[in-house]
Amino acid sequence: MSNSQKQHKEEVRLMKGNEAIAHAAIRCGCDGYFGYPITPQSEILETLVELEPWKTTGMVVLQAESETASINMVYGAAGCGKKAMTSSSSPGVSLMQEGISYMVGAELPGVIVNVMRGGPGLGTIQPSQADYFQTVKGGGHGDYKMITLAPASVQEMADFTVLAFDLAFKYRNPTMVLADGIIGQMMEKVVLPPFQPRWTEEEIRKNTPWATLGKQKNSKPNVITSLELRSEEMEKINLRLQSRYREMEKNEVRYEEIMCEDAEYIIVAFGTTARVSQKAVELARAEGIKAGLLRPITLFPYPSEILMSYTSRIKGILTVEMSAGQMVEDVKLSVCGKVPVEFYGRMGGIVPSPNEVLDALKEKLIK
């Protein structure tokens, strides 16, 4: 097969989740990646520099001096209508919160990947899901939301990288891919997406007429800023952003249901804990317990409606997270007290086992 034929084909490979992100970024026509090393996601930057996409697609890859610089490089690139991304893990993503808030304020698209590790502080390099609040409740200052995609497989690491760019540009808002150390590090089969060319400058001018590519004759300058000192105007900007979040809630809710049709008990979990919980559901079914799994794929917007729809026929919900209990608050808000909502979680980088989850389900809900 010639090189050009190969470029238009999907490709099946075995690789780590982190590596899949790097490959998918190049293939989906990403213009720039800016990042800083941190475990457990350094393979993203390492894979990119190994692949040298600047020699093929022209994608820029740069190791920045900090996560703060990385996110601001993404801001600069996005301001030019470029597809730009960064990745990090929890402590580094904390450093990026300023830049994320500025990107939202300046209405800039971009992709941030957080391969979560345990905190608080330097914490541990082991996996965690304790950045849920930071991500979906707005880790930076001001009222804002980001579409948050939670991959549960290496395949989804690749797919959601591509999807995240589409959503970021659709809504002119940063999008977060919220993974964890397990998804980043584990190896699985992945079908890599076909190559899409990077946007030409003409395409950028058409797709993002607000981009700062240099002022065109007979048109006004483009200005990327989040500053507006007049309160009435600033409120209008906020209202516009809020209506955009309502649009996201209407259009972008994504989830997966596993054995939910006849379930009496629903486990709600995302990412790694969803995979563990799927096994727990199988174990429960083997014991005659009618359990099912709802896996939110978007953490914002949250699949509240589907959860509410279960309440008339289920006996309870168990939320499983690698945290002290963060998403469980959204589960409770979704069902408005109509069914009992219990929580089981592990912290410090510990991944719960399927048996632990099954035991928790029995102990907390079935008794």
Add this chain to the structure above:
Amino acid sequence: MAKFKGAVVVNTERCKGCDLCVVACPSSVLALSTEANSKGFNFSHMEEPENCIGCSACAYVCPDACITVYKVKVE
């Protein structure tokens, strides 16, 4: 040696009366007016227009780009 005569036009609404042009003028042409613009600034004006040589010193140092300079060779 050629002799020059000049004149300046001050955008009086843009002028903030900072006085830097008055200080920079080598021919003591400019002074702040006793009149004020709509923002309350005593704008710069040609107090001694006869002295102007069109050197543009005032315009160079003006932080608000409010001075336009004209110059003619007279001999």
Add this chain to the structure above:
Amino acid sequence: MNVTDIINPSNLVYDKTSVMNDTPMHYCPGCSHGVVHKLIAEIIEEMDIQDKTIGIAPVGCAVFAYKYLDIDWQQAAHGRAPALATAIKRLLPDRYVFTYQGDGDLAAIGTAETIHACNRGENIAIIFINNGIYGMTGGQMAPTTLEGMKSSTSPHGREIPLNGYPLNITNLLAQMDGTCYVTRQAVHTVASVRKCKKAIQKAFENSMQNKGTSVVEIVSTCNSGWKMTPDESNKWMVENMFPEYPMGDLKNI
């Protein structure tokens, strides 16, 4: 010949460039920012690069620079302008990309971004306004505030044991292998304005020659923050700022 005869388009020798628009600038009367804005606008017009220039505005008094120069702008988070400029220039190498930063932005909160952009030799122009004070927030001490100089957060004058030394960051940047042109200028006299304009133009030209980063520090006044008239500020700057931040090229390759 009377004044009305002289005021004729054929005799025009100096006029505001159209790159600087008619929006009145928010700067205090006599502020150095206006002169530097004007110089950048004139250079953009003379080089005919209005459609190829992207400016990065900082946080500080110059946060609104984008209101006055009719070019494409991005406004950066405090101190992060060199990071934005890095990405823009790498993705659009045929554009003129410059940052416009004050001393708090460049030499305090943005030290890391500044040093690393210079160390990578990004092909950008950095315009650095050093007036030894935080103007926008009301006259607080800056990293470049002189010893003994009063500010709202050093009301008794900057004390070295308490606040450390004035940071001469431009000297530091001149030592970096990534910079090609580092110069210190001022805009308080006609001669200095002309020299400063040449320096900024050179910085712009360098950015297309793949030589590395150009840094133009402009030692400036903040007469409101310094609590002096604009003219007194210029004199004070010459007497006090220039010995600490001497004029001239530090590096030119």
